Amino acid sequence: MLTLILPDEISSLIIEALLKSGSREVGGILMAEHTGVNEFTIRDITVQKRGAFASFFRKIEDALGRLNNFFDKAYHDYSRFNYLGEWHSHPSFEPIPSPKDDQSMFQIVQDVSVGANFAVLLIVKLNATSTMIGTAHTYFPDGNKARALTPTIRST
Numbered sequence: 001m002l003t004l005i006l007p008d009e010i011s012s013l014i015i016e017a018l019l020k021s022g023s024r025e026v027g028g029i030l031m032a033e034h035t036g037v038n039e040f041t042i043r044d045i046t047v048q049k050r051g052a053f054a055s056f057f058r059k060i061e062d063a064l065g066r067l068n069n070f071f072d073k074a075y076h077d078y079s080r081f082n083y084l085g086e087w088h089s090h091p092s093f094e095p096i097p098s099p100k101d102d103q104s105m106f107q108i109v110q111d112v113s114v115g116a117n118f119a120v121l122l123i124v125k126l127n128a129t130s131t132m133i134g135t136a137h138t139y140f141p142d143g144n145k146a147r148a149l150t151p152t153i154r155s156t
Contacts, residue, residue: 027088085120
């Protein structure tokens, strides 16, 4: 099972995006460092504001510059630092993947040009006390999906 760590600064970026987007979905990509056996720490994200009430539209073209900068800073050490997956909000629904979310993530991991062994989908929302809650799921090219451990928010 995969463990996903969200450092305070990443959590703050996501919470800020959630507050700004209100009832509209928001999201982006996750860039991470492989920090242990089946453990990944999110080191950067993009925030794209293309969401509607019950959908989020991500265009990879909008994230490529940020992803390339991430790779440059990591000296292109792809075995340690890489694209991990996607994140988006479900402000009006439970933070679990919809059938459309599942379909989108399977398209990513089954695209041979992407070359991913897996990808993570983090879905978040704010609860009544404005605390971020969420779930993370790992998608595999063979069509399997596994829930990751509840995302851990901690200082690193």
